[in-house]
Amino acid sequence: MAVVSNLTVERRVAPLGIDIRQPRFAWQLSEGPQTAYQVEVTDAGDSRVVWDSGRCTAETSTYVAYAGSPLGSRGRYRWRVRAWDAAGNPSDSSERAEFEMGLLAPEDWSARWISHLVLDTASAPEDMQPYTPAPLLRRTFRLSATPRRARLYITALGLYEASINTTRVGEERLAPGWTDYRARLQYQTYDATSLLRSGDNVLGVRLGDGWYAGSVGGWGRRRYGDRPALLAQLEVELDSGERLMLVSDSSWRTCSSGTWLDDLQLGERTDFRNEPTGWTSAEFDDGQWQAAACRAGPGVRLVASRDDGVRRVANLPAVSVQPAGGDRYIVDLGANSAGVLRLQVVGTRGQHVVIRHAEALDDSGELYVENLRGAEQRDEYILADAGPTTLEPRFTFHGFRYAELAGLAGAPSTTDLTTQVLSSASRLVGAFSCSDPRVEQLQRNIVTSLWANFISIPTDCPQRNERLGWTADLQIFAPTALFNADVTNMLDKWLDDMVDAQLPSGAYSDIAPAPSGWAGAGNTAWSDAGVIVPWILYQHSGDAGLLERMYASMRRFMVFLEADQTDGLRFGGRYGDWVSLGARTDKLLIGTAYLAYVADLFERTAGVLGRSADQQHYAHFARDVRQAFRRRFLRDDGSLVVQTQTAHALAIGFDLVTGDERAAAGERLAELVEEAGTHLATGFLGTPLVMPALSDTGHHELACRLLRQDTYPSWLFEVVNGATSIWERWNGWTPDGGFYSPRMNSFNHYAFGAVGEWMYGYLAGLQPVEPGYRRTEIRPRPGGGFTAARAAHTSLYGEHVSGWRLENGELHVEAEVPANTRASVVLPVVGGARIVMDGSPVDSRHIAPESGGLRLELTPGRHTLATPYAPSPYGRGRG
Numbered sequence: 001m002a003v004v005s006n007l008t009v010e011r012r013v014a015p016l017g018i019d020i021r022q023p024r025f026a027w028q029l030s031e032g033p034q035t036a037y038q039v040e041v042t043d044a045g046d047s048r049v050v051w052d053s054g055r056c057t058a059e060t061s062t063y064v065a066y067a068g069s070p071l072g073s074r075g076r077y078r079w080r081v082r083a084w085d086a087a088g089n090p091s092d093s094s095e096r097a098e099f100e101m102g103l104l105a106p107e108d109w110s111a112r113w114i115s116h117l118v119l120d121t122a123s124a125p126e127d128m129q130p131y132t133p134a135p136l137l138r139r140t141f142r143l144s145a146t147p148r149r150a151r152l153y154i155t156a157l158g159l160y161e162a163s164i165n166t167t168r169v170g171e172e173r174l175a176p177g178w179t180d181y182r183a184r185l186q187y188q189t190y191d192a193t194s195l196l197r198s199g200d201n202v203l204g205v206r207l208g209d210g211w212y213a214g215s216v217g218g219w220g221r222r223r224y225g226d227r228p229a230l231l232a233q234l235e236v237e238l239d240s241g242e243r244l245m246l247v248s249d250s251s252w253r254t255c256s257s258g259t260w261l262d263d264l265q266l267g268e269r270t271d272f273r274n275e276p277t278g279w280t281s282a283e284f285d286d287g288q289w290q291a292a293a294c295r296a297g298p299g300v301r302l303v304a305s306r307d308d309g310v311r312r313v314a315n316l317p318a319v320s321v322q323p324a325g326g327d328r329y330i331v332d333l334g335a336n337s338a339g340v341l342r343l344q345v346v347g348t349r350g351q352h353v354v355i356r357h358a359e360a361l362d363d364s365g366e367l368y369v370e371n372l373r374g375a376e377q378r379d380e381y382i383l384a385d386a387g388p389t390t391l392e393p394r395f396t397f398h399g400f401r402y403a404e405l406a407g408l409a410g411a412p413s414t415t416d417l418t419t420q421v422l423s424s425a426s427r428l429v430g431a432f433s434c435s436d437p438r439v440e441q442l443q444r445n446i447v448t449s450l451w452a453n454f455i456s457i458p459t460d461c462p463q464r465n466e467r468l469g470w471t472a473d474l475q476i477f478a479p480t481a482l483f484n485a486d487v488t489n490m491l492d493k494w495l496d497d498m499v500d501a502q503l504p505s506g507a508y509s510d511i512a513p514a515p516s517g518w519a520g521a522g523n524t525a526w527s528d529a530g531v532i533v534p535w536i537l538y539q540h541s542g543d544a545g546l547l548e549r550m551y552a553s554m555r556r557f558m559v560f561l562e563a564d565q566t567d568g569l570r571f572g573g574r575y576g577d578w579v580s581l582g583a584r585t586d587k588l589l590i591g592t593a594y595l596a597y598v599a600d601l602f603e604r605t606a607g608v609l610g611r612s613a614d615q616q617h618y619a620h621f622a623r624d625v626r627q628a629f630r631r632r633f634l635r636d637d638g639s640l641v642v643q644t645q646t647a648h649a650l651a652i653g654f655d656l657v658t659g660d661e662r663a664a665a666g667e668r669l670a671e672l673v674e675e676a677g678t679h680l681a682t683g684f685l686g687t688p689l690v691m692p693a694l695s696d697t698g699h700h701e702l703a704c705r706l707l708r709q710d711t712y713p714s715w716l717f718e719v720v721n722g723a724t725s726i727w728e729r730w731n732g733w734t735p736d737g738g739f740y741s742p743r744m745n746s747f748n749h750y751a752f753g754a755v756g757e758w759m760y761g762y763l764a765g766l767q768p769v770e771p772g773y774r775r776t777e778i779r780p781r782p783g784g785g786f787t788a789a790r791a792a793h794t795s796l797y798g799e800h801v802s803g804w805r806l807e808n809g810e811l812h813v814e815a816e817v818p819a820n821t822r823a824s825v826v827l828p829v830v831g832g833a834r835i836v837m838d839g840s841p842v843d844s845r846h847i848a849p850e851s852g853g854l855r856l857e858l859t860p861g862r863h864t865l866a867t868p869y870a871p872s873p874y875g876r877g878r879g
Contacts (some may be wrong), residue, residue: 001089002819003030004081007097008796010306011489011541017102017153017189019304021071024545026062026796027081027094032819032860034059036084041068044076044098055084061820062542062772062796073108074151074235075101102189102304103153103233109302111247113157115229116207116254117293133256133274134395137230137292138204140282141246146198149237155187157298158228159210159262159395163280164195164203172309173422174397177456178211180513181224181298183500186305186493192234200282203246205230208262208395211456215265216515218374218465223515229295231302253289258384259395265375265465267357268393272384273349307489310455311426312339318417322365329405330365331417335724336401336748338452338462339422340379342392345408347383353391353407355379357400359463359747363738367404370742374465397422399452399463399748401724423451425485432760434789435805436708439759441719446753449726450481453750457494457513461728461746468511469497471529472575473751476688478533480756482540483793491537492546498530499553506560522564523573524591525685528598530557535601538608542772542796547605558602558618561595568628570595577646579729580683581713585646589633590685593650596625600655629656638664645672646686652697653689666697673702678709680730688754695762695781704763704784707755715755726753764791766802773800778815778825778858780804782869790814797821801862811869819860827867828853835867 006028009015025039036058041051051068061083071077078096085091103109116135152169154162155176162169169190176186207228208214209221216223234246258275262268278284319334333341336359345353357377358367369377377398381391400419405412432443452462457469458481474481474494481487494512501514507522508530521527534550537543564570572587572594599622606615633641633651638661640647648669651657657665669690673679682690694703710716713730721733728749731740739745761767763786765779773795780789780802790803798818805812817823827835831849835842837856848855856865 002032002034002083002085002091004028004083004091004094005030007079007081007094009097009099011486011796012308014098016100016191017151017304018099019102019104021104022066023071023099024063024065025079025081026064028796028798029061029083029819031085033086034061034083034820035086035088037061037064038082039064039079040093041066041077041079044078050077059820063545071101073101073104100189102187103302106302109231109233110245111231111233112249113229113231113295113297114248114250114252114292115227115295116256117290118227118256131261132227134209134259134262135207135228135254136204136257136276136279137207137248137252137254138202138279138284138286138289139246139252140200140202141244142200143196143198143236143238143244144242145238145240147193147196147236148239150192150196150234152190152192152203152232152234153187154190154205154230154232155185155302156207156228156230157181157185157225158212159208160230161206161208161394162190162203162232163205164192165197165201165282166280167195169195171311173312174210174310174395174456176305177309178513179497180500181212182300184301184303184496185298187231187302188305188309196236202280202282202284203232203234204280205232206257206394210264210395214263215375215465217468219515221263231297248292250291250294252292253286254292255286255289262393262395264396264467265377266396267376267378267380267398268396269380271382273382275384306493307424307487308426310422310424312420313423313426313451314421316419316421318414321412321414321417323411324366324404327406327408329408329411330361330367331403331405331412333401333403333417333419335448336399336452337419337421337448337725338397338399338455338748339420340393340397341403342390342418342420343405343412344388344390344416345383345412346388347409348386349384351383351407351409353381353383353405356404357398358402359400360733360739361402367402368739371739371745372464373742375463377463392420397455397462399461421451423454424456424490425451425454425481425487427486428484429486429794430484430760431792432756432764432790434759434763435787438710438716438719439707442715443756443759445719445723445725446480446750446756447484448724449748449750449753450484452725452748454481454485454487454490457497458491461749463748464746469494469513470511470526471498471508472510472526472578472684473749475525475529475532475536476684476754477750478536479540480754481750482536483756483760488537488541488543491533495534495537495546495550499550502530502553502556506556508557520574522560523575524570524587524594526573526575527557528594530554531598531602531605535605539768539771542774544608544771548609551605551609551611554602554605555614558599561598562621565595565625568592568595568625569632577683577685580646580686581681581730583644583646583681585644585686586642589629589642589647590650592625592629592632593654593656596622596629596656597654599625626656634661639668640665643668643672644686645669645676645680645690646682648672649682649686649689649693652693663697666693666699669693669697670699670702673706677711678702678705679711679713680706684751687752688757691755691758692762695758700762700781701783703758704786707759707763708784715752723747726750760791760793764789764802765804766791766793766800773797774821776800776817776821776823778802778813778823779853780811780813781828782806782811792816806869809868810866813865815858815863815865817858817860817863821860823858824855825858825865826850826853826855827865829867829870833867833870835865837865838863
């Protein structure tokens, strides 16, 4: 009998404070398939059934939408599921899971916006305005009894850190996250029940400038507003049924903290001598503090957070501490990451500790900081007391592997130092391994750069004065990111950032969010992310709802694209194949290729949603663009006019050449790679397409050798030279030239890590072929000297696995298929090969020959297969 478990609501376990009025449910089965289900939702307060789906005949076990009576603000609900198997037998009902609604309407908020008023009678240009200390706000209150339930609803213009009775509320960092504060602001909901007590209590909040009032991009500070503000509402229910509400208003008390500068790029500077001691305790006397100032709100939508925010995902202990002259020490934290340094010190009052951060060391062993541009990445502390102290900033993060410590009384121990790695990608769901330890390090580097650049939004880099949501970077890396981490909700939120930044013309901005002072929009591959990313999210998550939500915005963009072309040809915009090495690809070719690709994806999107008129229109438009591409860029003999790796990869990857032309393009691509000494000559746009194009046109062996290339330029060149993250440029550092120009040289950029998609789907052979991994294909592809590879991914259905190894002339395959999904395995062997599955020979009647091997259908469960191995068609290639 099947067991129903792992219940989620909107892809989250027991979410608190959601604002989706018809939330969607998902569950996993221990065995299957499922033929029917029943969902029951009850009110957690009175056990009243608010929705019983009844027995629904359907295989669906994901994104089942609530269809009962309207769910109310603050409503708490329990739900359970039972499922029927193929024989019509029902399972037992699952354990009950919970979810809770947030504040669904503006009138649910009684709180007012408040801030700490700093009197400033001087007038000065913006660049001369002094920094203002981070404000502290607190409100004491008394409870007659220990509460039965308490919820804190809170947000800020800027950043907040809340505490109740000296205990920090929640685990999020840098909350409420970055949105366009002129359009939308997130709030969080916390369970504060266990933090409250009978008698006196205090809610204290520290505010920071964050993205709202701090540095954003290269445009300096105060891109949205001048100073942070708070909106907070604590709702308490006692056992007696009495309900109390504490809201932010002018009754709150405020003062300046000892943190006189907090900035995401510059760092954090704190004089603990000016920090009120014990201010988060109810017993603290705030009589000398001033009343909070009420201020007008931003007048934008308040929305509940969809993901779990920025959290600590790892601790990296220090590897070494080296003296650097005077009272300075250089610390190696072992890996290039994003986060903050936690330092344990024993100091004296007035001691001044300075910590600087960098990704690399220069030839003299000093911090290499030139590539940070305007980002200082410097934290400073002036100690208030003698004795042990923990130093860790609250409202900043740095991209670094190395730190310079100054002002200490003596050399710190490595045990005194750790990097608190921060990321919004807090739950990893993918894993990859193989027979080459260097490629396994590459995989670790991919995850490191994923973590470092998924901090509230998907960014380009975590260190220099940029850290922006570049759209092309994300659209090429999204498949790799979604395999490795559960970031669907985060990216779903980021799509709203794209919509908020969309121009009246329909063009998407090249970055999202797009603060004032930025004008780039409508550029090929960047703006196109507004169509590409929703489609990729749908393919990986199975969530057609996000396509529905994005559809009107996507269609406005398609209207823009139709106006932004001439006879099917589209100029490629300002960027082209960004940071390619030498081989320049015609931007008109890139623009036209992407126009055909985006039109095709939108036509498919319209088909999924049943928009038949749009589907037909854009099918014709995509056809016309493909024909325009062929007229302009294909010679009479079928060869491409533009002879670059990127041009051929685009033509193959976007299906702009077919049949013999496709095969010839694959041959020419292979020649171009070999002419480059088995190296890439591609930038952001060409790189992720080269490897699949080679494998799909019979050059998988060459693709494998390209991945294992360890001379410049290559992925493994970085690895053998000590990289612990993905570099922005192939030539970020070379033995002959040293560091590339500091104007643009990040050592933590995920874009070139998009090769992960090929590693998981082609080398290890795990490919989703229906949205959300509803159906998968397991296709092992040995080559290039690899003797083993394995990929595993956990979807809403469970864990999918494709692993293989070569041993004693046999190919051994490991496959795992979750219940209520389907899968097939394609073995790279010729007809007549003996195949053993789960210890028994496979009847030839269950084997279907196809190009590239033999196909078998797999039932849910774990399987092992073995067969004599001979080179497959995927092994063709040069050498």
